Amino acid sequence: MIVGVLKEIKADERRVAMTPAGAAAFVSHGHRVYVQHGAGLGSGFTDQQYRAAGAQVVTSASAVWNRADLVLKVKEPLPSEFKFLRPGLILFTYLHLAAEPQVARVLLKRRVAALGYETVQLEDSSLPLLAPMSEVAGRLAIQVGGWCLEAQNGGAGVLLSGAPGVRPGKVLIIGGGIAGFNACRVAEGVGAQVTILDVNPLRLRYLSDLLSNRAVTVMSNRATLEEEIRQADLVVGTVLVAGARAPRLITRSMVSKMKRGAALVDISIDQGGISETSSPTTHSNPIYIREGVVHYCVTNMPGVVPHTSTYALTNATLSYALEIADHGLLEACDRNPALRSGLNTYNGSVVHPAVADSLGLKAHAPWN
Numbered sequence: 001m002i003v004g005v006l007k008e009i010k011a012d013e014r015r016v017a018m019t020p021a022g023a024a025a026f027v028s029h030g031h032r033v034y035v036q037h038g039a040g041l042g043s044g045f046t047d048q049q050y051r052a053a054g055a056q057v058v059t060s061a062s063a064v065w066n067r068a069d070l071v072l073k074v075k076e077p078l079p080s081e082f083k084f085l086r087p088g089l090i091l092f093t094y095l096h097l098a099a100e101p102q103v104a105r106v107l108l109k110r111r112v113a114a115l116g117y118e119t120v121q122l123e124d125s126s127l128p129l130l131a132p133m134s135e136v137a138g139r140l141a142i143q144v145g146g147w148c149l150e151a152q153n154g155g156a157g158v159l160l161s162g163a164p165g166v167r168p169g170k171v172l173i174i175g176g177g178i179a180g181f182n183a184c185r186v187a188e189g190v191g192a193q194v195t196i197l198d199v200n201p202l203r204l205r206y207l208s209d210l211l212s213n214r215a216v217t218v219m220s221n222r223a224t225l226e227e228e229i230r231q232a233d234l235v236v237g238t239v240l241v242a243g244a245r246a247p248r249l250i251t252r253s254m255v256s257k258m259k260r261g262a263a264l265v266d267i268s269i270d271q272g273g274i275s276e277t278s279s280p281t282t283h284s285n286p287i288y289i290r291e292g293v294v295h296y297c298v299t300n301m302p303g304v305v306p307h308t309s310t311y312a313l314t315n316a317t318l319s320y321a322l323e324i325a326d327h328g329l330l331e332a333c334d335r336n337p338a339l340r341s342g343l344n345t346y347n348g349s350v351v352h353p354a355v356a357d358s359l360g361l362k363a364h365a366p367w368n
């Protein structure tokens, strides 16, 4: 197969979908790899490193899009890339189609076989290609949340760790999955007072065992949410319903009752966000203030730490991408059910049921 790796064009996105070591793995399996000039620079990889790995470096994005059977990316295609989408192309990237209906429509119209990293799902329901970025985003959330609380950013001027004789900040994490747990680890590590809400009793039990007395776990419902939100200095939203739009758990009225200068880091913004007051932002302009609360809603948080993120992402995606290249898309999906759940669109139909639901369409799988 011919595999293409593009330079990401989303605002401030510096990750790349494949490291030089990944390119070498494809070449050793007998595939041809085209890498767009400068694609790896943001993550610290030079064109020369890709050439040394056996890849061909080409100057333009169109040379990659037009030659590749399988395009590997990090973020969803942007409008300026839509013209490259063609029938039969296999696209493997983060898609988040429930929050990106325009992208979904183009993929369907152009009959692209699009797999979303975020919906590749193992038998135990875990999401192995979302997990590494959720780990990064969760850890980052406390770093950026602390920054939002600084006075020059409109925050209340609270230091999460407190100081001798001064109480630490209160961090409320809504959703105790991968991102939530990682946010919790960093928050309790800096000395903040942490509460985690989730709706899954098994997950709450697991977190409670794991975190011992270092964080309080609470069953999430409207009443606890309203109560906890009012007390928090920093709220981190990390709820996920796989493939679906994030539930709007926080109303504008709840935000208006938060402390003045509190912060809301809505990690779930890539699935639409968990607050009525959340709107997507970028790394160049990451925050805004609504109802007196500093909002940070960057949809590609790991993009700001590309070196760590690219390694973490490609460690996880490589084996799946190799499976597609080695066996072809449908056979790879047949061999690996996790990959099958990654297929979002195929030949003009939505394949993933939750994505179809969110878009108000009927799911149709090629293997039925």
Ligand SMILES: NC(=O)c1ccc[n+]([C@@H]2O[C@H](COP(=O)([O-])OP(=O)(O)OC[C@H]3O[C@@H](n4cnc5c(N)ncnc54)[C@H](O)[C@@H]3O)[C@@H](O)[C@H]2O)c1
Pocket (backbone or CB within 6 Å): 118, 127, 130, 131, 133, 134, 135, 137, 174, 175, 176, 177, 178, 179, 180, 197, 198, 199, 200, 203, 220, 238, 239, 240, 241, 246, 247, 249, 266, 267, 268, 269, 270, 271, 298, 299, 300, 301, 302
């Ligand atoms: N903004 C970014 O750059 C970025 C980066 C990585 C991940 N994400 C997003 O972060 C979100 C979380 O990802 P994850 O890997 O941690 O998911 P996860 O599946 O591991 O965790 C989600 C958790 O939410 C819980 N949950 C579901 N409904 C809930 C509710 N009503 N109230 C409270 N908890 C609820 C689930 O029980 C689960 O524990 C996803 O939307 C993902 O796309 C965003």
